[in-house]
Amino acid sequence: MFLLLIAIIIFTYIVHYKMGRKKLVELSKKLPSDLPALPILGHAYLFTGTDEDTMKSIQKSGKIALKHGGLATFWMANQLYLVVADPAASEVLLKNCLEKDNNSMRFLQFLVGNGSIYSSVSIWRPRRKLLAPTFNTKKLNRFVDVFAKQSAIMVEQLRPSVGKGTISVWKYLTTYTFDSVCETTLGVQMNAQSQPNHPFLEAFDEIAELMSRRMVRPWLHPDWLYRILPHYQRAERCRRLIYDFVDNVIKLKRQEMEAKQREANYLPKSGNETSISFKGTKDSYLGFQSLLEMLLETSLKVKGFTDLELREETLVMSAAGTDTSAVGASFALVMLSRHPEVQEKVFEELHEVLEYGDKAVTAADLPRLKYLDAVVKETLRLYPPVPIIVRLATSDTELQSGVIIPEGTSILLNIWAIHRDPRYWGPDADIFKPERFFEPLTHPAQFMPFSYGLRNCLGYLYAMMSMKTVLATFLRQYRVLPPAGADPKTLKEPIRVKYEIMMKAVDKFQLQIEPRTPQVTRTIG
Numbered sequence: 001m002f003l004l005l006i007a008i009i010i011f012t013y014i015v016h017y018k019m020g021r022k023k024l025v026e027l028s029k030k031l032p033s034d035l036p037a038l039p040i041l042g043h044a045y046l047f048t049g050t051d052e053d054t055m056k057s058i059q060k061s062g063k064i065a066l067k068h069g070g071l072a073t074f075w076m077a078n079q080l081y082l083v084v085a086d087p088a089a090s091e092v093l094l095k096n097c098l099e100k101d102n103n104s105m106r107f108l109q110f111l112v113g114n115g116s117i118y119s120s121v122s123i124w125r126p127r128r129k130l131l132a133p134t135f136n137t138k139k140l141n142r143f144v145d146v147f148a149k150q151s152a153i154m155v156e157q158l159r160p161s162v163g164k165g166t167i168s169v170w171k172y173l174t175t176y177t178f179d180s181v182c183e184t185t186l187g188v189q190m191n192a193q194s195q196p197n198h199p200f201l202e203a204f205d206e207i208a209e210l211m212s213r214r215m216v217r218p219w220l221h222p223d224w225l226y227r228i229l230p231h232y233q234r235a236e237r238c239r240r241l242i243y244d245f246v247d248n249v250i251k252l253k254r255q256e257m258e259a260k261q262r263e264a265n266y267l268p269k270s271g272n273e274t275s276i277s278f279k280g281t282k283d284s285y286l287g288f289q290s291l292l293e294m295l296l297e298t299s300l301k302v303k304g305f306t307d308l309e310l311r312e313e314t315l316v317m318s319a320a321g322t323d324t325s326a327v328g329a330s331f332a333l334v335m336l337s338r339h340p341e342v343q344e345k346v347f348e349e350l351h352e353v354l355e356y357g358d359k360a361v362t363a364a365d366l367p368r369l370k371y372l373d374a375v376v377k378e379t380l381r382l383y384p385p386v387p388i389i390v391r392l393a394t395s396d397t398e399l400q401s402g403v404i405i406p407e408g409t410s411i412l413l414n415i416w417a418i419h420r421d422p423r424y425w426g427p428d429a430d431i432f433k434p435e436r437f438f439e440p441l442t443h444p445a446q447f448m449p450f451s452y453g454l455r456n457c458l459g460y461l462y463a464m465m466s467m468k469t470v471l472a473t474f475l476r477q478y479r480v481l482p483p484a485g486a487d488p489k490t491l492k493e494p495i496r497v498k499y500e501i502m503m504k505a506v507d508k509f510q511l512q513i514e515p516r517t518p519q520v521t522r523t524i525g
Helices: 002-030 051-067 087-096 102-112 121-135 137-141 144-161 170-186 199-215 230-263 291-301 307-338 340-354 370-382 434-438 460-477
Strands: 071-076 079-084 166-168 388-392 410-414 478-481 497-500 502-505 510-515
Touching (some): 051 199, 051 497, 102 388, 121 137, 170 199, 170 307, 170 460, 199 230, 230 307, 307 340, 307 370, 340 370
Parallel strands (some): 079 410
Antiparallel strands (some): 071 079
16 A cells, blocks of 8 residues: 555656646747757856856847747756746736745855745745834935945045046945945944955955856756865855854844843843954944844844844845945946936036035935936946846746746746836837936836845845935045046947846946045045
8 A cells, every 4th residue: 555655656746747847848949049959958058158158148048038029938957947028927927926946046045044035935924024124214214324424435435546547446335335234234333445355345255256157057056066166165165254254243233132131121131241342333323223233122022033044134134235236336337437418417416405515415315316316227227236036936827928837937037138128118228318217117017126026125225225325425526437548439338247146347347537626635434
């Protein structure tokens, strides 16, 4: 009887697998890729080469999908990927397919574990409920003062480079966002702008590059193989450094919160405090609660996050907050250097809203900077920091077109292509035109730089506030120009980009900076 039961289970599995496989093959024939697939590798050969070559393949897949009405299929070894470049199809899939595609996401989980942005629905859903209240507008408005302060520091850090030729603004913006994120998310001051080669930033950049390369190379997917390669040792070293940093901050903050609770007679004394210190961690100094402190407070009152869960969520907030804002602001500056007429309109608005040069940007100012808002959104449309997101169809899903996406299909939503669909953006979809955002969108999913639907990015408003604050502070002081000796023809072409989990400029965002008016050097407090 037992053997018969085993035989039935095996037979059912084989039939189910073959039927599912048959559906995937049929879908691949119905929605072709237009590119030859190699035995075993499928279309994975397209992702060999440099990080720039990888991004070119992502762009190529999006163009093919647009050519076929927004849908195309590609085989990554034995796994079928549906490439989606249609807003209507994206909306259906993002609402019905909440699970992340583990074929890709498990490599990012190497760093962030079960952080909610990459975790399964069973983990994501309860964590989202705990995280969402910390990202409301009222609480985020308190962070604008930090963004303004750190932006002012960045302006001073840039001053020696003004009028001195071509520079990369990336290191300035990424240290600005890192300092801002550490202060608002973790509640610590790192002063990375005065030490741009901060170990955490270097470790994060290196591990992001290693993970992105592994994601698109199936021959690096087997864990047993990857663990014997030098890449793994480098990744493990970076991960350990990042974990140690975050764990120390969490330990410190938990002790601070417990001490405050004891003072209020909420908790008994634990007697096992550890001496760890970071400059400026007191609430009385910061004047607000950091996101980590908000989560810890919740954890002390109700069943909240363990230290491991806090590490995972803190890593997501820190990593995503640092790179997303830095990438978006950097692309915006490059686009403004190529479009001086747009840059002048931004400056005029800043002069009108902020009135005089020394006034720091406030939360009340940001909604009034409507043209700057349109510039940021148009930049995110053409150069979304996260150009692709992935999901998994856990059941057969029918699109509005009647196409059925079978269970087991990996879904790659090509945001880069969705943002360039001429059906929604017009024949000038490749042109930088901020004014297009003064008109309502044709479809709510045609613009999704921070994803869309239930699993969209909680930090969308945080990132927009950070980018607008730093750009406003920067552009009141400086004018940006293209790199010295740049070919005018090249400046009319799209920016050369590469894929490192996030999309970045190949040249690390090079441009020139000139002063707007003679400046008096001030000490930033």
